[in-house]
Amino acid sequence: MIQIGVLLTHQYKLLSLAAMLEVFETVNKLYQQSGETIPYNIQILYASEFPPTDAAPFFGHAIQPMQTAELQNLILIPSFTTEDMSQTIAANRVFIPWLAEQYQAGAEIASFCTGAFLLGATGLLNGRVATTHVDACPAFAALFPAVQLRPDKTVTQDGRLYTSGGATSLFHLLLHLIQLHCGKSMAIRTAKIFAIDMDRDKQSYFSTFQPSRNHSDLLxxxxxxxxxxxxxxxxxxxxxxxxxxSSRRNIVRRFKQVTGITPIEYLQQTRMEAAKKMLEQTDLQMTEVIINSGYNDLKAFRKVFRKTVGMTPSEYRDKFNITK
Known part of the structure; x- marks a missing residue:
């Protein structure tokens, strides 16, 4: 039986935690209905320094301090409710050495959405591939430059470390874990129960370019x-x-230092965001969208759009246009 430890972190997102429990409980029920031994034993783990106000069973699962828990086979880190990730990491620092110890002892660790920031703080992701919520990727890259961040990916696996992108990407990582532990047929069966499209492996088209304004550099x-x-x-x-x-070299240096990207990348992302809004909110001809975005070459526009967004402009319009 696979021992799962779900971390009850500070500022955890209840939806994230509830989804984990619901999916693994469903797999257990499917095994029970077939007269087979359930594959997962689930525990809720908290830091003894900060006990929850109610130590009663959490959604029917045992709840105990992580310091007294046995070795886990799989540890799940839920998403966080806050946007200040430095503060969130500090508030949850007690989990960091414990996670490292569990990993060294053989545990798998999976983080969901912004839970990747806590996993990143352990140093275990250094030199490894990871993802997080697409809009949190700039902050993640700034805090953990040694991680091979893949903002486009819905799910990543690097050895015994797993991460997922934002929101519903959580379900794709859960299905990935179920397939590894229980086989593809069980993953498909679970996907059908929760109506999850198993083929989605990118999250780029959910991103929104949000330029940094929280600085005092006038240039x-x-x-x-x-x-x-x-x-x-x-x-x-x-x-x-x-x-x-100012010299171009000085502008580029300061611009990247403040915003995290170069001026030309900033221009490209600004143009792509404008194009996305036109594709979402208008019925302009594609030629008009291209011209109004600052391009005059359809081939170049499509190439940049596909690289940035993860699909063609026409596919993006079909998926998100609100005028239809």
Whole structure:
């Protein structure tokens, strides 16, 4: 039997935790109905330094301090409710050495959505592939530059470490784990029960470009403003920032230091976000979308769009357009 420890972290997202429990409970029930031994034993684990206000069974599962728990086969880290990940990591720092010890003893560890920040803080992901909520990827990359972050991926596995992207990507990681432990037929059966599309392996098209404004660098703010006000022009990035009284090298250095990306990447993402909104909210012809996004070459536009978003412009319109 596989021993699962679900962490009751500070500021955990209840929906994330409930989904984990519901899916693994369902697999156990399917085995019971077939007269077979259930594959999972589930425990809820908390840090003894910060006991929950109610130590009663949590959704019917045993709840106990992680420090007194036996070695886990699989540890699940739920998503967090907060956006301040540095503060969240600090609040949950007691879990970090314990997670490292469990991993060294042979446990698998899976993080869901922003739960990857706690896993990243252990150092176990250094040099390894991981993902998280697509909109949290810039913050993750800044905190954990040694991790091979894959913002486009719905699920990653690197050895005994697993991560998932945002929100419903959680279900895809759960199915992945079930397939590893119980076989593909059980994963398919579970997917049908929860109406999960098993083929989705990318999350890029759910992203929203959210430029950083929380800084006091006037030069960078000026460059941002110029890019955002003239992205639809066909000019190059050099033409857009030519009036800023500083060398291009200095602008690029400070811009990347503040925003995490270069000015040309900022321009590209601004144009792609504008294109996505037009594809979502209007019935403009594709040629008009391209021109209004600052491009004049259909082939170049499609190439950049597919690389950035993970699908073609036409596929994106079919999926998200609200005017139909």
């Amino acid at each position: 960078v703010a000026t460059a941002q403003q110029k890019i955002e006000s003239s992205y639809h022009d066909k000019g190059t990035i050099e033409e857009m920032i030519k009036d800023i009284p």
